[in-house]
Amino acid sequence: MCVKWTCCFLFAVLLTVSTCEVLKVREGESVTLNIRGHVDKNNLIAFEWSVNNMTIADYRNRTIYIDPHFKGRVEFDEDTFSLGLGNLMKNDSGHYTAVRNVYGKPKEMVADYSISVLEHAAAPTLTVVSNWSSSDSCNVTLNCTGLNVSLISSCDGTFCSQEGRNRFLSISLNHATVSCNHSNPVSWNQTLIELEPLCQLSRKRQTRRWTIEVIFGIVACVGLISAVMIVAAIYWWHKSRDHNIQVGHTCSAL
Ligand SMILES: *[C@@H]1O[C@H](CO)[C@@H](O)[C@H](O)[C@H]1NC(C)=O
Ligand SMILES: *[C@@H]1O[C@H](CO)[C@@H](O)[C@H](O)[C@H]1NC(C)=O
Ligand SMILES: *[C@@H]1O[C@H](CO)[C@@H](O)[C@H](O)[C@H]1NC(C)=O
Ligand SMILES: *[C@@H]1O[C@H](CO)[C@@H](O)[C@H](O)[C@H]1NC(C)=O
Ligand SMILES: *[C@@H]1O[C@H](CO)[C@@H](O)[C@H](O)[C@H]1NC(C)=O
Ligand SMILES: *[C@@H]1O[C@H](CO)[C@@H](O)[C@H](O)[C@H]1NC(C)=O
Numbered sequence: 139m140c141v142k143w144t145c146c147f148l149f150a151v152l153l154t155v156s157t158c159e160v161l162k163v164r165e166g167e168s169v170t171l172n173i174r175g176h177v178d179k180n181n182l183i184a185f186e187w188s189v190n191n192m193t194i195a196d197y198r199n200r201t202i203y204i205d206p207h208f209k210g211r212v213e214f215d216e217d218t219f220s221l222g223l224g225n226l227m228k229n230d231s232g233h234y235t236a237v238r239n240v241y242g243k244p245k246e247m248v249a250d251y252s253i254s255v256l257e258h259a260a261a262p263t264l265t266v267v268s269n270w271s272s273s274d275s276c277n278v279t280l281n282c283t284g285l286n287v288s289l290i291s292s293c294d295g296t297f298c299s300q301e302g303r304n305r306f307l308s309i310s311l312n313h314a315t316v317s318c319n320h321s322n323p324v325s326w327n328q329t330l331i332e333l334e335p336l337c338q339l340s341r342k343r344q345t346r347r348w349t350i351e352v353i354f355g356i357v358a359c360v361g362l363i364s365a366v367m368i369v370a371a372i373y374w375w376h377k378s379r380d381h382n383i384q385v386g387h388t389c390s391a392l
């Protein structure tokens with residue numbers, strides 16, 4: 139008995155407490171707004187969906203009326219009483235409610251949504267503020283800007299530090315590529331920049347490696363020519379009677 143009443147009480151509370159659900163959606167997306175509970179069509183006087191108190195859909199006498207403003211953009215489901223909203227635009231943001239009016243009962247709000255339509259996060263701009271390098275270290279300062287916010291970051295070859303915190307922007311270094319990520323609650327976009335051309339250090343390393351390769355190549359070539367000449371000389375020495383000198387390989391393969 140006690141349990142039964144408790145359940146009934148809780149059920150009643152759940153039904154009457156109006157909970158506003160917050161939805162953040164990306165421009166162009168669609169959502170379906172559902173109602174709490176179900177609707178008994180036989181006792182129904184009217185059922186109405188509205189946004190900021192402006193009627194979207196009005197269902198009564200088993201007929202649906204859609205406001206001309208929303209024709210073709212909304213879909214009312216006559217079985218579940220849910221409302222489908224398609225191709226949302228920024229100006230569709232607002233407070234969406236559904237009110238059920240049944241014989242013998244006060245009007246009751248059965249859906250309550252707050253919808254924010256947000257645009258795609260734009261790709262941020264990433265610019266070089268300064269760059270310097272010494273023989274063994276390098277420091278590149280970058281400015282990442284997305285809409286009205288910006289972030290300054292200093293990178294050495296292995297790490298990027300962020301000056302200040304930002305909810306919408308973040309900088310990271312992956313191999314030799316710096317990326318700045320601009321995000322909002324519904325999407326993100328990023329811009330990349332290569333660190334190597336800005337950092338003399340890595341170019342010096344590259345130059346040194348290139349030089350070593352060239353020197354190694356020349357040494358190998360000279361060595362090979364010498365070896366071939368020595369072999370040829372020995373061959374000639376031993377077979378001098380034949381007057382036949384064979385020249386073998388050149389270093390054309392290098
Ligand atoms: C909608 O109407 C209710 C009462 O009818 C009012 O309290 C509320 O402020 C209105 N909301 C808007 C967005 O006009
Ligand atoms: C409801 O619809 C029926 C038939 O579809 C019609 O006879 C009746 O007059 C309508 N009532 C109202 C209030 O429009
Ligand atoms: C909302 O914006 C769209 C374009 O983004 C426009 O076509 C439409 O008329 C606007 N609606 C209102 C009510 O301002
Ligand atoms: C800074 O970056 C430029 C390329 O934008 C590069 O030519 C220059 O050598 C760099 N300076 C230093 C000190 O790394
Ligand atoms: C890099 O340069 C920036 C600006 O010139 C400076 O604030 C930062 O301390 C430097 N970082 C290092 C590690 O030297
Ligand atoms: C970063 O760039 C933005 C946009 O160009 C500018 O408004 C901001 O002042 C810059 N910040 C710094 C520290 O240079």
Ligand SMILES: *[C@@H]1O[C@H](CO)[C@@H](O)[C@H](O)[C@H]1NC(C)=O
Pocket residue numbers: 286287
């Ligand atoms: C940037 O603009 C958004 C809305 O366009 C605003 O909510 C935010 O406070 C602004 N941020 C700054 C730092 O001005």
Ligand SMILES: *[C@@H]1O[C@H](CO)[C@@H](O)[C@H](O)[C@H]1NC(C)=O
Pocket residue numbers: 319320321326327328
């Ligand atoms: C960019 O930031 C958003 C939000 O923090 C995150 O979901 C996304 O994975 C990030 N993208 C990259 C490439 O790091």
Ligand SMILES: *[C@@H]1O[C@H](CO)[C@@H](O)[C@H](O)[C@H]1NC(C)=O
Pocket residue numbers: 258260261325326327328
């Ligand atoms: C980033 O923005 C560009 C245009 O600004 C767009 O083409 C691209 O699809 C966006 N990327 C993501 C992951 O949203």
